Amino acid sequence: MKLEILNGTLYAIAEYLPNLKLNGRANRARQRLLKKVVEKFQELQSDAQELKTEYPDNADKQNEGFVELYKENAILDMTENEHLMPSLYDALLDYPHEISVERNNGNPSDASIHDYLIDVLEAEIDNNGAEADNENTELVEEK
Numbered sequence: 001m002k003l004e005i006l007n008g009t010l011y012a013i014a015e016y017l018p019n020l021k022l023n024g025r026a027n028r029a030r031q032r033l034l035k036k037v038v039e040k041f042q043e044l045q046s047d048a049q050e051l052k053t054e055y056p057d058n059a060d061k062q063n064e065g066f067v068e069l070y071k072e073n074a075i076l077d078m079t080e081n082e083h084l085m086p087s088l089y090d091a092l093l094d095y096p097h098e099i100s101v102e103r104n105n106g107n108p109s110d111a112s113i114h115d116y117l118i119d120v121l122e123a124e125i126d127n128n129g130a131e132a133d134n135e136n137t138e139l140v141e142e143k
Helices: 007-019 024-054 059-071 079-093 110-142
Strands: 002-006 073-077
Touching: 002 007, 002 024, 002 110, 007 024, 007 059, 007 073, 007 110, 024 059, 024 073, 024 079, 079 110
Parallel strands: none
Antiparallel strands: 002 073
16 A cells, blocks of 8 residues: 655644554554654654755746645555554544644645545545455456
8 A cells, every 4th residue: 555645735734643643553553654654754854954955045937836736636645554543444434533624834724634634645545445346346257
């Protein structure tokens, strides 16, 4: 299972995930996802630093590079933890606590990050379900 997450949301996701009140499998899934998000955010910071080094005296080129970098998708390989992701998806979907809709310092609101995570997980869970159905269909057709 590979999750595609917009680079520009990595920081907000890394800030949001620890604030969720989760237990059991959903908590384990959150921790594993958080670890991957933080790793990708560190890579993003490294890439941003390279841009600064590459164009030390050209703020316009740096900004162009930053915009392009933040619009790219990070691919988070969650294959080892694929079995936990549906639990996180369910916990987010039915999250019983109030979620803030206020934006902080220009960052997306917690509610929009929450919704974005649901969309990302849903797309991949649905995609994996469709692949499993296709594999089963192929097995039946081969017989």
